Amino acid sequence: MRSSRGKERLIALVVLAVVLFTPPMVLLFDSPSETGISRLALYLFMAWGLVIALAAWLLEHPSEK
Amino acid sequence: MRTDAVVLTVAFGYLALLFVIAAWGDRRAEQGRSLIGSPTVYALSIAVYCTAWTFYGSVGRAAQFGPSFLLIYLGPTLAMLIAPFVIRKMVRIASAQRITSIADFISARYGKSASLGALVAIIALIGITPYIALQLKAITVSHAVLVNYPLAAEASIADESFWADKSFWVALVLAVFIILFGTRHLDASERHEGMVAAIAFESIIKLVAFLSVGIFTLFVMFNGPGDLFARVAATPELAGALSLDAVPGGATGWVGMLVLAMLAFITLPRQFQVMVVENVDERHIKRASWLFPLYLLAINVLVIPIAMAGMLLMSNGTDPDSFVLTLPLSAGLGGLPLLVFIGGLSAATSMVIVETIALSTMVSNQLVMPLLLRSRLLHLGSRGQLAGWLLGIRRVAIVLILLLGYLYHALIGDSYSLVTIGLVSFAAACQFAPAMLIGMYWRGATRDGAGLGLIAGTLIWAWTLLIPGFAQSGWLDAGFLEQGPWGLEWLRPYALFGLDTLDIYSHSLLWSLSANVGLLVGISLFSRQTPLEQTQAALFTEAMHPGLVQTTLWQGKTTRGELRALLDRYLGAGATARVFAGGPAASVSTAEPPPRDDQPASSALIARAEQALSGALGNASARVLINSLVRGEALDMESILSILDTTSETLEVNRRLEQKSSELARASEELRAANERLRELDRLKDEFVAMVSHELRTPLTSIRAFAEILRDSHALPEEKRVHFLDVVVLESQRLSRLIEEILDLARLESGRLTLEPQRLDLVALARHSVDAVHRLQENRGVVLEVAIEVDRAQVIGDPDRLEQVIINLLDNAGKFADHDAPRVRLRLYRHKTHYRLAVEDNGPGIAEDERERVFEKFHQIQRPGESADKTRGRPRGSGLGLPISRGIIAHLGGRLWVENASFLGGACLVMELPEAPSISSEEAQQE
Numbered sequence: 001m002r003s004s005r006g007k008e009r010l011i012a013l014v015v016l017a018v019v020l021f022t023p024p025m026v027l028l029f030d031s032p033s034e035t036g037i038s039r040l041a042l043y044l045f046m047a048w049g050l051v052i053a054l055a056a057w058l059l060e061h062p063s064e065k
Numbered sequence: 066m067r068t069d070a071v072v073l074t075v076a077f078g079y080l081a082l083l084f085v086i087a088a089w090g091d092r093r094a095e096q097g098r099s100l101i102g103s104p105t106v107y108a109l110s111i112a113v114y115c116t117a118w119t120f121y122g123s124v125g126r127a128a129q130f131g132p133s134f135l136l137i138y139l140g141p142t143l144a145m146l147i148a149p150f151v152i153r154k155m156v157r158i159a160s161a162q163r164i165t166s167i168a169d170f171i172s173a174r175y176g177k178s179a180s181l182g183a184l185v186a187i188i189a190l191i192g193i194t195p196y197i198a199l200q201l202k203a204i205t206v207s208h209a210v211l212v213n214y215p216l217a218a219e220a221s222i223a224d225e226s227f228w229a230d231k232s233f234w235v236a237l238v239l240a241v242f243i244i245l246f247g248t249r250h251l252d253a254s255e256r257h258e259g260m261v262a263a264i265a266f267e268s269i270i271k272l273v274a275f276l277s278v279g280i281f282t283l284f285v286m287f288n289g290p291g292d293l294f295a296r297v298a299a300t301p302e303l304a305g306a307l308s309l310d311a312v313p314g315g316a317t318g319w320v321g322m323l324v325l326a327m328l329a330f331i332t333l334p335r336q337f338q339v340m341v342v343e344n345v346d347e348r349h350i351k352r353a354s355w356l357f358p359l360y361l362l363a364i365n366v367l368v369i370p371i372a373m374a375g376m377l378l379m380s381n382g383t384d385p386d387s388f389v390l391t392l393p394l395s396a397g398l399g400g401l402p403l404l405v406f407i408g409g410l411s412a413a414t415s416m417v418i419v420e421t422i423a424l425s426t427m428v429s430n431q432l433v434m435p436l437l438l439r440s441r442l443l444h445l446g447s448r449g450q451l452a453g454w455l456l457g458i459r460r461v462a463i464v465l466i467l468l469l470g471y472l473y474h475a476l477i478g479d480s481y482s483l484v485t486i487g488l489v490s491f492a493a494a495c496q497f498a499p500a501m502l503i504g505m506y507w508r509g510a511t512r513d514g515a516g517l518g519l520i521a522g523t524l525i526w527a528w529t530l531l532i533p534g535f536a537q538s539g540w541l542d543a544g545f546l547e548q549g550p551w552g553l554e555w556l557r558p559y560a561l562f563g564l565d566t567l568d569i570y571s572h573s574l575l576w577s578l579s580a581n582v583g584l585l586v587g588i589s590l591f592s593r594q595t596p597l598e599q600t601q602a603a604l605f606t607e608a609m610h611p612g613l614v615q616t617t618l619w620q621g622k623t624t625r626g627e628l629r630a631l632l633d634r635y636l637g638a639g640a641t642a643r644v645f646a647g648g649p650a651a652s653v654s655t656a657e658p659p660p661r662d663d664q665p666a667s668s669a670l671i672a673r674a675e676q677a678l679s680g681a682l683g684n685a686s687a688r689v690l691i692n693s694l695v696r697g698e699a700l701d702m703e704s705i706l707s708i709l710d711t712t713s714e715t716l717e718v719n720r721r722l723e724q725k726s727s728e729l730a731r732a733s734e735e736l737r738a739a740n741e742r743l744r745e746l747d748r749l750k751d752e753f754v755a756m757v758s759h760e761l762r763t764p765l766t767s768i769r770a771f772a773e774i775l776r777d778s779h780a781l782p783e784e785k786r787v788h789f790l791d792v793v794v795l796e797s798q799r800l801s802r803l804i805e806e807i808l809d810l811a812r813l814e815s816g817r818l819t820l821e822p823q824r825l826d827l828v829a830l831a832r833h834s835v836d837a838v839h840r841l842q843e844n845r846g847v848v849l850e851v852a853i854e855v856d857r858a859q860v861i862g863d864p865d866r867l868e869q870v871i872i873n874l875l876d877n878a879g880k881f882a883d884h885d886a887p888r889v890r891l892r893l894y895r896h897k898t899h900y901r902l903a904v905e906d907n908g909p910g911i912a913e914d915e916r917e918r919v920f921e922k923f924h925q926i927q928r929p930g931e932s933a934d935k936t937r938g939r940p941r942g943s944g945l946g947l948p949i950s951r952g953i954i955a956h957l958g959g960r961l962w963v964e965n966a967s968f969l970g971g972a973c974l975v976m977e978l979p980e981a982p983s984i985s986s987e988e989a990q991q992e
Binding site: 007010013014017018021022023026027030032037038040041044045048049051052055056059060 | 131132135139142143146147149150294297298307308309316319320323351352354355356358359362366369
């Protein structure tokens with residue numbers, strides 16, 4: 001995390017997470033699927049998992065110096 | 066299986082296990098083999114965030130409000146993503162200033178203000194105690210559900226007296242636990258390793274318990290998620306439960322809740338305790354910032370299936386908050402409900418333990434100590450006595466806080482649902498966020514601004530959330546909710562200033578945080594900081610600055626004896642000895658006699674003493690104590706200025722200057738190198754001229770000598786005359802060859818060598834060259850072997866020049882081959898996209914360090930072991946052949962170098978040329 005590039009990447013990830021977790025995006029997925037159940041929860045869990053996976057990759061992967 | 070005795074045995078057995086783990090953790094810490102020195106344990110201890118509210122309440126919230134329960138965990142996920150910036154800075158500050166609680170943190174930031182610390186402690190106490198009550202309530206309710214099922218839980222709770230209430234006894238056991246493992250040392254900034262180990266263990270238990278219920282529900286009660294959701298879809302009133310419409314406040318409510326959870330995660334006292342105070346190693350934050358969100362994801366992933374299953378299978382009267390228990394109970398199981406109960410117990414107890422430690426530290430250090438310090442009473446205390454008192458205060462605080470929580474639960478807890486209390490507490494903790502976060506990044510935030518912001522924010526919070534809550538419990542007339550107090554409609558708690566489009570939490574958060582931030586910024590812009598405040602602000606905002614020096618702020622105006630007495634009174638003899646022994650002075654003074662007690666204390670010692678006191682009593686009290694002892698101008702203005710200086714813009718300017726000067730140094734270094742190179746070239750030029758003159762003079766001298774003989778000696782025999790004339794001709798040839806070479810070299814070096822590159826076949830050229838030298842070599846007795854391994858070798862080159870190079874190589878090899886049985890071998894082969902022509906001999910070879918020098922001008926290889934006599938028999942080279950060859954080859958885009966001969970064992974000169982790009986046959990014909 002010492003390298004500024006690593007910091008920039010992490011900040012970009014935070015921005016991505018905020019975009020994924022807040023209304024414009026959330027509203028987009030708040031639509032009923034074929035079964036009539038909203039896709040929202042499924043979308044949230046997938047977005048959440050994606051953010052965690054990216055964070056893990058970013059923070060554990062030693063940034064090249 | 067579900068008898069009360071079994072449940073109680075298991076529950077208290079579980080608590081006993083916690084004692085064992087904590088005791089083990091403390092023991093390992095004493096032995097220096099810490100249990101908690103791993104990022105995973107750190108992440109698990111942060112999971113104290115998941116309380117009974119998560120364990121039981123998430124399902125309830127999912128059943129009522131759809132996916133909005135996830136916001137409580139998405140917020141912390143966002144907060145953890147920025148943890149490598151924010152939390153790391155907090156940890157850095159806390160360890161530098163020995164900060165022990167969030168109240169201490171805010172008080173220290175704003176000039177170690179005792180009043181601000183007290184304010185934060187009171188707000189925390191008001192805001193968080195209901196949350197503790199909530200945990201105790203969860204224990205009571207879950208126990209009742211477990212024992213009474215299928216009867217309703219309320220049936221037994223209503224007529225129970227407190228000694229039959231299990232949560233009362235649990236609270237008591239927890240009090241003992243916290244006193245044992247939370248107040249072992251006086252220094253609260255020291256880690257409670259045993260406690261943290263137990264918390265991490267509890268986090269595992271609650272996760273396992275919750276996942277077990279989820280998996281049981283999904284795969285035993287239903288045939289996997291497909292089956293469950295098919296049945297949900299078939300039930301019309303459930304199908305819409307997962308959409309955003311179910312979320313209170315819709316899209317704005319969504320954002321409000323996300324912000325609320327994110328801020329609360331950072332500012333809840335228990336989170337501050339585990340994340341900042343108990344942090345062992347800054348580097349753990351990195352791992353935790355993705356591992357903890359992963360934990361949250363895992364504990365939430367099965368919430369929706371459980372909630373849906375509960376709504377499908379349970380009768381309408383069942384409380385959704387207890388679906389986690391009632392689902393396995395309804396399936397007639399015995400063991401699983403017990404596991405769930407233990408999971409809920411672990412979630413509740415872990416929260417109660419950490420929160421109580423955090424609150425008790427605040428109460429003792431920020432509320433009780435400052436009061437005691439004001440009374441004269443304490444100053445009379447004798448040696449070591451106050452240390453015991455301090456621990457006593459903290460222990461009493463622990464019992465009182467738990468008692469308060471229990472009373473809250475017993476008296477008014479029933480009127481709230483679990484989630485309501487949790488979110489109200491969250492909103493209270495959020496009030497700390499502006500003072501903390503803005504204070505960490507904006508140096509200009511002042512104590513007055515922070516204090517007023519906190520007060521205003523908290524009052525609005527109380528008016529919009531806490532008091533309406535009381536009203537809804539029936540404690541107050543609920544009329545003012547609708548009409549506003551005294552008929553003032555714009556003061557309605559749920560629609561302040563007429564804003565009624567938001568859900569109550571977003572509404573409260575919006576107004577309270579606006580007032581809080583507004584006052585903090587506004588007042589700060591129009592008030593002045595004291596010097597101490599300025600210093601602390603600089604130390605906080607620039608905590609990550611590499612140039613930050615923790616200079617000591619005190620000027621030594623007290624004696625060591627007085628200082629020792631002060632520390633003795635408050636910390637006890639052991640801690641005092643450590644303070645006096647620590648620091649660099651100790652190692653130096655071994656030879657000298659130890660300083661006497663009537664000598665003045667050094668400023669470093671005073672600073673260490675203040676730090677030690679801060680760890681035990683809080684920053685504000687420590688400052689008061691040191692102030693009372695250090696006479697005169699206590700604060701060292703010069704150190705303050707130096708701190709402000711190191712952190713201000715001058716440092717930035719300095720950094721830039723440094724960068725510039727290093728650039729300058731680099732440039733001058735480059736200049737120096739260039740200059741040296743020029744000198745070297747100049748020297749080489751002189752040498753070259755000398756060499757050339759020498760080389761030219763040798764044949765010239767002999768020509769002249771023989772010509773003179775011919776001119777002067779008329780009686781020479783004919784045969785001798787012919788011989789002399791031959792010599793003259795030979796030497797002239799040599800001379801003109803030499804001049805030709807020198808001209809070549811000059812052209813090469815100036816870049817004016819005209820080559821006529823064309824496509825040619827190196828095989829043909831090599832054979833041609835071999836033929837040219839064959840006769841000559843044969844005359845010298847040299848055996849010439851030719852190994853051409855390719856049929857065609859198309860390269861681009863000037864045929865005449867290339868032939869000159871090959872002949873030169875063969876000629877050289879012949880000269881340096883073995884004296885008695887000279888052998889030379891030419892090999893032409895392909896190497897990747899290049900053709901290589903290697904000429905080797907069976908001579909002595911060329912030493913490693915000589916290999917590049919043979920390409921220097923006029924370099925003559927001395928053949929080892931041969932006298933000058935013997936060499937004379939051989940033709941001598943001018944010493945220009947190889948440099949010219951290398952120049953020509955380089956011009957054609959190839960390379961020429963020396964390596965070990967692989968076949969004959971002597972030197973091997975390799976010439977490499979790139980393969981010519983293939984051309985179509987048509988073009989080839991045109992050529």
